[in-house]
Amino acid sequence: MTVCVVGHSSPDTDSVTSAIAYAALLNAQGTEAKACMQSEADGLNPESKLVLERFGLAAPEAIADAAGKQLALVDFSDIAQGPANLSEADVVAIVDHHKIGDVTTNNPILFRAEPVGCTGTVLNKMFKDAGVAIPKDIAGGMLSAILSDTVNFKSPTCTDDDKAAVAELKVVAGIDDTDALFMDMLKAKSAVDGVPAKDLLFRDYKDFDMKGKKVGVGQLELATIDQVADIRDELMKAMEEVKADGRHSVLLMLTDVVKEGTDLVVLSDDPALIEKAFNSKLENASMWIAGMMSRKKQTVPNLQEAFGC
16 A cells, blocks of 8 residues: 655645655655655645756645545644544654654554754754665655755754754755855745635644643745734634634734744734733733744644633
8 A cells, every 4th residue: 555645734835745754765665655745736825836946846736635644744633634534544653843743553653753954854863874875856845845944044943953964965965155155035925916815814823732722833934024004904804703613712823034023913812911921911912022033833832822722
């Protein structure tokens, strides 16, 4: 049976390129595998589309139902972020850089999760450990993912391992100026004109179980928050719709990459709890948090602590 390598439910550049990279590594090691994603190709975010086009990579195959399939998970290990019927699939491997989630298996599997800024960094090590050369196009995708996830090394999630991986992958990919590559990606990622508000909310979005309560956290990385000044009402309406679908809270991180901070927009059944989580006060349903760049390291852990997880 072919192993389907799949990332989380809101495909970003790391989850997409990691699926491509890990499928290539498995095939090189004699295990038949294919890259998959939980979206059709036209559902990819603008940054991921740019990266695939830039390096000539084909979009992974869409997968909606996991039942009866063999899966390798990349960039997540939470059931809520997987395809439908994940519990009815045979998960054979997980490669990640987040907290360990709630996926369980009936048999021992390869599980490799490291506290680094990007799954691509972990996979770079795995290729080296296996003695398998990374193809040039795939190296370009992995390189882009690391730059994206670490916000060009500005994120607190960034480690020396991520920087070392970029130094190695840029040589393989033939990229001299990674700053220019990152800026091209940022321009694509932060483009909002003409995009429906709900699509922007889900551009980089994840649901989390916080002590039995469903909490959604989206993030838009912007060159300047002024880019969304005219559509804040539409974003709030989109958040209200999503919250009404059984969520305790929905948060949207409007992250200013240049100023290195986040305007955190909040809709919650318990706003005081969210204020406590970030030691700040909401004004017109939002609060500015200087230095906040990472959902994984700065937003979700604070929420977990506040919810008593």
